[in-house]
Amino acid sequence: MRSLHVAYCAVCELHTMTKSDPRYHRVLVWDFPTRVFHWLLVAATSVAFITGSILPQWWLGVHRGAGYVIVGLLVFRFVWAAFGSEFSRLTNFVYSPSETLDHLRGILLLSPRHYLGHNPAGAAMIFALAFVLCGLVVTGLLTEAGEEKIGPLAGITSYAVGHTAKTIHAILVGILAVMIAAHVAGVIAESLLTRENLVASMITGRKALPERAHLPAPRPPRWRAASASCVVVIGVGALTLALLGRLPPKGVPAAAVNAAYARECGACHSAFHPSLLPAASWQKMLGTLDQHFGEDASLPAPVLAEIAEFLATHAAEAWDTEIGIRFRTVTANGPPQITATPAWLRKHAPLPEAWFARKSVGSKSNCSACHRDAASGRFDDSKIFVPKE
Amino acid sequence: MRKPLTILIALATTMFAGATLADPARDAILAKFAAEAKAADPGFTGFSAARGGAFFRASQTGGSAETPSCTSCHGAAPQDAGKTRANKAIAPMAVSKTPDRFTDSDKVAQWFDRNCKGVAGRVCTPLEKGDFITFMAGQ
Numbered sequence: 093m094r095s096l097h098v099a100y101c102a103v104c105e106l107h108t109m110t111k112s113d114p115r116y117h118r119v120l121v122w123d124f125p126t127r128v129f130h131w132l133l134v135a136a137t138s139v140a141f142i143t144g145s146i147l148p149q150w151w152l153g154v155h156r157g158a159g160y161v162i163v164g165l166l167v168f169r170f171v172w173a174a175f176g177s178e179f180s181r182l183t184n185f186v187y188s189p190s191e192t193l194d195h196l197r198g199i200l201l202l203s204p205r206h207y208l209g210h211n212p213a214g215a216a217m218i219f220a221l222a223f224v225l226c227g228l229v230v231t232g233l234l235t236e237a238g239e240e241k242i243g244p245l246a247g248i249t250s251y252a253v254g255h256t257a258k259t260i261h262a263i264l265v266g267i268l269a270v271m272i273a274a275h276v277a278g279v280i281a282e283s284l285l286t287r288e289n290l291v292a293s294m295i296t297g298r299k300a301l302p303e304r305a306h307l308p309a310p311r312p313p314r315w316r317a318a319s320a321s322c323v324v325v326i327g328v329g330a331l332t333l334a335l336l337g338r339l340p341p342k343g344v345p346a347a348a349v350n351a352a353y354a355r356e357c358g359a360c361h362s363a364f365h366p367s368l369l370p371a372a373s374w375q376k377m378l379g380t381l382d383q384h385f386g387e388d389a390s391l392p393a394p395v396l397a398e399i400a401e402f403l404a405t406h407a408a409e410a411w412d413t414e415i416g417i418r419f420r421t422v423t424a425n426g427p428p429q430i431t432a433t434p435a436w437l438r439k440h441a442p443l444p445e446a447w448f449a450r451k452s453v454g455s456k457s458n459c460s461a462c463h464r465d466a467a468s469g470r471f472d473d474s475k476i477f478v479p480k481e
Numbered sequence: 482m483r484k485p486l487t488i489l490i491a492l493a494t495t496m497f498a499g500a501t502l503a504d505p506a507r508d509a510i511l512a513k514f515a516a517e518a519k520a521a522d523p524g525f526t527g528f529s530a531a532r533g534g535a536f537f538r539a540s541q542t543g544g545s546a547e548t549p550s551c552t553s554c555h556g557a558a559p560q561d562a563g564k565t566r567a568n569k570a571i572a573p574m575a576v577s578k579t580p581d582r583f584t585d586s587d588k589v590a591q592w593f594d595r596n597c598k599g600v601a602g603r604v605c606t607p608l609e610k611g612d613f614i615t616f617m618a619g620q
Contacts, residue, residue: 361567386545388595392587454568
């Protein structure tokens, strides 16, 4: 740890000075990349929060994009913690526990010791934020991989892992929200106590330093080392993820199509993805085709046998997907009907009936009217587009 | 060796009549229904497009309340696409629009079986089926 603040605080006249005091001069604390990083992180985190927690789930594609931006920003910041200019470097803001306690005591007494860079409380917050953000991007990647079976980890992530990751992701969002509130509160409190507008200094990069204070030569950024590290880390990371992404999605059977099924069942309605009902429901349905939702949909025996075998082997139980897992649960003695399953009802209950009556939808059984990827059985949230009419 | 000649004659007839599109497979299906109609009624003299059209548009009782007529799903105009209750498009019934209509005997049997039950609550007679196809072949 460098002793800039010691040299500076030895003066300890800051609290009695005003900004217009000629004894001030302003020094560059936050270099340009750090400032850009900070505000891009604010923007990406805001977008991720709004698209993930407030907007409807078809914004998930944007949410994912924001997540990848955050990954890139974190990579940059870790590299910049090693090669950035003085106050961006990790070694500039690692404090001992006793020093941190001293600082906190100072805050409680409303006269915190002034630090030019990150103060101990701020540094602790930075580490916590970085840790939580890393947790968020990792659990986010695992959620999309396990639940939606997309993204670079889809080939190695089971639904169960993805589902657990989603729970942790949600908890981390809550923790992050509290931390951001504390971070903002801390900035405001520190700004008031030290009469240094910390928000402004994260824009201009400059902070006040009394004229007499001695600022030892700060370490300059090592641009080449930083650039090379970013390229290597992002390159190796992207390559690894791209290679992993080439693996077939885990628990998604290949070639789940059958010509007879598509032709016969698809003649009257969407050829529903076989993972939308458990095998027992399909079997029950095929046994009562002469009374099929008000229609006689009888099939010749050989065709019926072929379709029965296809549905038995590709029913919900055969899939480790969000749909396969959720739609394999049916109400006991309920009708063998996709739109009567608890999973379907839970997801569609909040939607207005008028949506289903729209001309291009027309029926609750018209999955692909809104789910553009219905045929694949993925039902990715980001592939939902509700037609306007 | 007579087949091309038959087709030629059929084509010429079609062009002159401006009405019926011929197809050997469809003709065979019609011939089978004609034989059945003859067996059921010795007084059978031939299929009628007019009767078929009337049957297509008629309101039936005995079937599903939601589908009282062929037109419930197929639409009033045979040249237009219809729509199933699940909102899936049905290719036009008119042979001029969907040339392979009534050329697969299994498909013809399957759909008459299903839809006659759904609309009329009974199987259709060979006469009704023959009239229906004759009507659609001229559309």
